[in-house]
Amino acid sequence: xxxxxxxxxxxxxxxxxxxxxxxxxxxxxxxxxxxxxxxxxxxxxxxxxxxxxxxxxxxxxxxxxxxxxxxxxxxxxxxxxxxxxxxxxxxxxxxxxxxxxxxxxxxxxxxxxxxxxxxxxxxxxxxxxxxxxxxxxxxxxxxxxxxxxxxxxxxxxxxxxxxxxxxxxxxxxxxxxxxxxxxxxxxxxxxxxxxxxxxxxxxxxxxxxxxxxxxxxxxxxxxxxxxxxxxxxxxxxxxxxxxxxxxxxxxxx
Amino acid sequence: xxxxxxxxxxxxxxxxxxxxxxxxxxxxxxxxxxxxxxxxxxxxxxxxxxxxxxxxxxxxxxxxxxxxxxxxxxxxxxxxxxxxxxxxxxxxxxxxxxxxxxxxxxxxxxxxxxxxxxxxxxxxxxxxxxxxxxxxxxxxxxxxxxxxxxxxxxxxxxxxxxxxxxxxxxxxxxxxxxxxxxxxxxxxxxxxxxxxxxxxxxxxxxxxxxxxxxxxxxxxxxxxxxxxxxxxxxxxxxxxxxxxxxxxxxxxx
DNA sequence: TCAATAGTGTCTATCAGACATTATGCT
DNA sequence: AGCATAATGTCTGATAGACACTATTGA
Numbered sequence: 001x002x003x004x005x006x007x008x009x010x011x012x013x014x015x016x017x018x019x020x021x022x023x024x025x026x027x028x029x030x031x032x033x034x035x036x037x038x039x040x041x042x043x044x045x046x047x048x049x050x051x052x053x054x055x056x057x058x059x060x061x062x063x064x065x066x067x068x069x070x071x072x073x074x075x076x077x078x079x080x081x082x083x084x085x086x087x088x089x090x091x092x093x094x095x096x097x098x099x100x101x102x103x104x105x106x107x108x109x110x111x112x113x114x115x116x117x118x119x120x121x122x123x124x125x126x127x128x129x130x131x132x133x134x135x136x137x138x139x140x141x142x143x144x145x146x147x148x149x150x151x152x153x154x155x156x157x158x159x160x161x162x163x164x165x166x167x168x169x170x171x172x173x174x175x176x177x178x179x180x181x182x183x184x185x186x187x188x189x190x191x192x193x194x195x196x197x198x199x200x201x202x203x204x205x206x207x208x209x210x211x212x213x214x215x216x217x218x219x220x221x222x223x224x225x226x227x228x229x230x231x232x233x234x235x236x237x238x239x240x241x242x243x244x245x246x247x248x249x250x251x252x253x
Numbered sequence: 254x255x256x257x258x259x260x261x262x263x264x265x266x267x268x269x270x271x272x273x274x275x276x277x278x279x280x281x282x283x284x285x286x287x288x289x290x291x292x293x294x295x296x297x298x299x300x301x302x303x304x305x306x307x308x309x310x311x312x313x314x315x316x317x318x319x320x321x322x323x324x325x326x327x328x329x330x331x332x333x334x335x336x337x338x339x340x341x342x343x344x345x346x347x348x349x350x351x352x353x354x355x356x357x358x359x360x361x362x363x364x365x366x367x368x369x370x371x372x373x374x375x376x377x378x379x380x381x382x383x384x385x386x387x388x389x390x391x392x393x394x395x396x397x398x399x400x401x402x403x404x405x406x407x408x409x410x411x412x413x414x415x416x417x418x419x420x421x422x423x424x425x426x427x428x429x430x431x432x433x434x435x436x437x438x439x440x441x442x443x444x445x446x447x448x449x450x451x452x453x454x455x456x457x458x459x460x461x462x463x464x465x466x467x468x469x470x471x472x473x474x475x476x477x478x479x480x481x482x483x484x485x486x487x488x489x490x491x492x493x494x495x496x497x498x499x500x501x502x503x504x505x506x
Numbered sequence: 507t508c509a510a511t512a513g514t515g516t517c518t519a520t521c522a523g524a525c526a527t528t529a530t531g532c533t
Numbered sequence: 534a535g536c537a538t539a540a541t542g543t544c545t546g547a548t549a550g551a552c553a554c555t556a557t558t559g560a
């Protein structure tokens with residue numbers, strides 16, 4: 001049995017670096033021009049930075065940077081996320097490694113790709129400062145069409161596929177929402193990430209279906225009265241929040 | 254914005270190697286002693302090799318090896334799998350990276366972990382040759398208790414968590430089954446990987462539930478008669494096979 | 507006949523999905 | 534009143550889950 005692990009590593013050429021790339025997703029929302037009280041237009045965007053140096057100078061790329069030997073890949077990603085957006089404690093998740101030959105003209109680079117989900121509110125203050133510094137939020141559909149540095153188009157495509165799956169099978173939607181939200185906000189967030197999501201009786205299912213009602217809970221005020229919001233409509237809508245509960249999905253049951 | 258990606262990589266210390274580790278799962282089945290025609294005892298096992306050299310000489314470890322610059326990490330894993338088990342075209346999937354400091358006394362090693370699901374039949378011929386060469390199949394529960402090399406206990410634990418989730422949400426069960434199988438075989442495989450899986454009306458659900466009946470199809474012979482097997486019972490059981498269909502799971506519908 | 511597995515009948519509460527209808531409250 | 538959003542009523546057929554029951558056939 002020929003097992004390279006039994007040999008010393010020094011016989012081999014070693015990688016020239018272990019960078020991380022982070023696909024930072026956010027959902028922006030803006031009021032519709034026509035009316036004040038109506039559901040906002042939401043858009044899924046990804047944060048890109050403009051490269052200053054070779055390679056791919058002046059091209060747009062994903063934020064990221066090289067890992068050092070004193071940190072794990074995950075710690076590196078968290079650090080880069082903090083440096084790029086100034087936020088911490090945000091949902092960040094590893095999803096794939098990119099290592100094809102020639103993906104980086106600087107040498108043999110094994111890149112570790114993460115995605116992060118950031119609430120628009122966290123980025124808003126940061127945004128003004130970044131406008132001057134070659135940082136922008138781009139609608140995902142546009143980003144996929146741009147000529148990005150390295151294999152970053154591919155990485156964004158893969159990340160998008162991941163968060164679409166996760167949006168439907170986990171409660172990551174909460175990353176894009178305030179703590180308390182209305183059903184139509186939740187529905188819009190899901191729709192924004194997964195465009196072909198259609199669920200006619202959405203409210204009913206969540207609220208009156210035995211097996212699913214554990215996901216959300218009604219928000220009540222100090223007196224036990226249920227709390228509503230009329231941000232988007234005249235009639236106020238019930239506010240909900242996510243619980244800790246994550247349903248077990250199975251194709252066999 | 255301090256972005257390391259804009260600097261040249263050569264300013265930094267580089268990793269000493271990019272190994273892959275592969276958690277090769279298989280399900281062994283053996284006849285119950287008491288009776289010939291009865292459901293076999295199935296066990297989830299993982300393939301371990303005995304290390305010959307420093308570090309962790311004579312300790313058991315996951316198979317794997319160093320990637321070279323001319324192959325991707327995924328290609329490396331496939332190659333190692335082929336070298337260890339002699340099989341190709343098997344389900345192999347990347348699931349995490351391990352990079353904590355000091356995980357490998359040889360230096361800064363960023364290890365990429367895969368799991369592979371191999372049908373017992375593929376390994377059986379190989380097994381005799383390997384017995385002499387420090388290769389063995391160990392029940393997963395035992396492997397987790399053994400003092401394995403590196404952080405391989407952790408890697409196996411993570412891999413197990415992954416395949417448990419995948420067993421219930423995808424059709425990877427087919428990797429452990431022959432092309433045509435009975436319901437009780439399928440049920441046993443699921444049970445073996447996910448011990449607390451209980452589904453009383455299993456057969457009925459798969460066969461008569463609109464939304465799920467696309468997963469499996471009844472096997473028919475050349476004359477269109479449905480085909481059965483009486484390997485495990487006197488009364489012959491209907492044979493099924495997986496279709497290409499994978500149901501979409503969602504917590505919201 | 508028994509043992510071991512395979513498969514069906516039947517019942518109830520719940521759910522999915524469609525569609526119509528009503529509620530709220532600002533302009 | 535008109536409007537946009539929120540929420541409920543009502544119907545049909547499908548499903549989940551439980552449990553009892555019948556079927557098959559080698560030893």
